[in-house]
Amino acid sequence: MTVTSSGVSASLSRLQLQVTRRLDGLLQGEYLGLLPGPGSEAGESREYRPGDDVRRMDWPVTARTTVPHVRLTEADRELETWLAVDASASLDFGTGTMLKRELALAAAAAMTHLTVRGGNRIGALVGTGDAPVVRIPARGGRRGAQALLHRIARIQDDPGPHPAQGASGIGELLDGLARPPRRRGLVVVISDFLSPVAGWERPLKRLRVRHDLLAIEIVDPRELELPPVGVVEFVDAETGRVHTVQTSDPKLRTRYAKAAAAQRDEIADALRGAGAVRLRLRTDSDWLMDMVRFVVGRRHLRDRGSTR
Known part of the structure; x- marks a missing residue:
């Protein structure tokens, strides 16, 4: 396309x-979005499960039952x-x-x-x-x-x-x-x-x-690893700089793959954080x-x- x-x-x-x-x-229901978000209207409480947002802890119920509970909310x-x-x-x-x-x-x-x-x-x-x-x-x-x-x-x-x-x-x-x-x-x-x-x-x-x-x-696959196709000129689309690379060099391809993996790990960590x-x-x-x-x-x- x-x-x-x-x-x-x-x-x-x-x-x-x-x-x-x-x-x-x-689709997840008439009024629920793609991500099942917490909404804004208070609803019932239930026992805490691993992965629940701790900001939704229902402390009064937790204190009363001595079991951690979270407050559910109705979807907007x-x-x-x-x-x-x-x-x-x-x-x-x-x-x-x-x-x-x-x-x-x-x-x-x-x-x-x-x-x-x-x-x-x-x-x-x-x-x-x-x-x-x-x-x-x-x-x-x-x-x-x-x-x-x-x-x-x-x-x-x-x-x-x-x-x-x-x-x-x-x-x-x-x-x-x-x-x-x-x-x-x-x-x-x-x-x-x-x-x-x-x-x-x-x-x-x-x-x-x-x-x-x-x-x-x-993501494009060539951003993760290089194929062995000989000498290739790469142009940085955002700066116009040209880089000539010998992709037949296995050590270069290995370094490239490691650097690309490290970059993607950094991106994943930042998004998760x-x-x-x-x-x-x-x-x-x-x-x-x-x-x-x-x-x-x-x-x-x-x-x-x-x-x-």
Whole structure:
């Protein structure tokens, strides 16, 4: 699926049809979001289970029964979801069935399908690097969701610097979601998270105080390991620097794989430390099936009474 300015509508229509066919029937109830968040209305108490949020401890019941209990809450009847979409130049890369940028749009389409129902609203912030962050107001209904996806797909055609002229600024994107403060809801961050962790870890933690967080990590297999294909020139899409690499060197490929694994471990640790639920999508795999497994897994956790 290649999204171009002339074929945005047709591409999105095919994408939304694909998403609808595969994901229908996996929604978690009329008023529950993709992540079974705690909601805001007080409900009943039950015994504490490993994985429960300790901030929901019901201390009066715990003291009365001498057994740890947590306070359940009723899900909000309307969920507000915000997408933070990284559209920087590092996503203009892909050696699988699609570019990372296309996979990011596909993930956004799946999220809108999974959240827009029962009066739920969805909005987005899209960052392209040096250009100002684009804010798309939250709207309800499928028509509003379709308009949002069209806007995200066309961001690269907007006036101003092209994404290739600037590096990723995920931290700025996340800060934009924190100001002004919004009602409690779900924040979905879609990015390859290749910018320095120090720039986005703290803003992500601040969002977790008020919102449930889902981090969708976009990955291409060549970012994890190199194939032995001889001399290759690599161009850094965000700086323009050119690197010539002899990929036939097994020691170089080993060092590359170790460095890539360490980088991904650092990203995973930062996301976990921020309290975000992590979903990895790859350009060379069946991303919709990965999404299905994720949704089913979250529903299973909800049924067991644990949301983390």
